[in-house]
Amino acid sequence: MTKTPISRFPVPEIADLPEDLRERFLAVQEKAGFVPNVFLTLSHRPDECRAFFAYHDALMEKKEGLTKAEREMIVVATSNANQCQYCVVAHGAILRVRAKDPLIADQVAVNYRKADITARQKAMLDFAMKVCDRAYEVGEEDIATLTGHGFSEEDIWDIGAITAFFGMSNRLANLTSMKPNPEFYSMGR
Template sequence: MPHIPLDENLPGITGLLNYRQDTALPIRQLTQILLRGESTLTEAERELIATVVSQGNECKFCTAAHTAAADVLLGERETAEKVKHDPDNAPVSQKMKYLLEIARRTQSDARTVSTELVADARDAGATDLEIHDTVLIAGLFCLYNKYVDGLASVTPTEPAFYDRLANILKTSGYMPSANRYASLNTTT
């Protein structure tokens, strides 16, 4: 049960962002830029970063939501699972493996993002902007994970909920709109 009154039809981060829309707007804008804005990283790759950070923070809602978003963007379900559970054998580029390690280290203890790891990412083709955005996405999702879990927001258990949310994120991104979450109603 959430620690504050939230719309019961808007679980996870959706209810929290709806609760305080003035603080939600800049967070949403940053998320939209980082996950859906122009980048040399694909939207799916950026969702994978959000996934591994959320998993590292053990945030069930965000892990499920961003795994589903990565899956829908990739058109398959293997990559996100491998990235979470067997990153060395995940079907992603070496550059992406280094960026995901940078994200993991940022999540667990940002001071462990070493010069050597950054050099390895660069040697594998990562640009300074990709490295920057990886760290910023990781930091942003640490905020989201702690926001969701710190206020004990509702975490649905049915995969269909996350599939619906992933399709909203794929088609509409992260900015608010009228009836944005109508298809998330957990009572239907």
């Protein structure tokens, strides 16, 4: 069986990367047991790779506001809408781990409206999907709905920013034909 490349663009060897990226990738490999293909694929352009992960970390590693599982729910639901196999699989795995629920990622990816989530989380994903598909329609009533579910102004910004950032990520993953690591499929199950 022929191994499918992880990207349609050249992927540098970890040993050939700038030191800061090499150290980051090896630290991820030490923690996870593998280097996610998104790191390897985006390392094709080191400056953009650094910027991508800086913004990713600023959005996804916050301690306050949305939970880490809620942040991943946004990624999984909107990545499905954008038909991004890589992000649905990879962030689905992270969602299962962060939510400590082996079923949640599949439910959210297929149809979050029928998933075993709270009304608050459903409102969050309704808003994320509106930003994903029809951001030009976002209005004060959307903000009021979220505020009514207890979301702060900062939470609302995060929902929109995560959706927008992963819209870009989904498009890059599709452009590069990025393949999910096999390890993601069994994580958190």
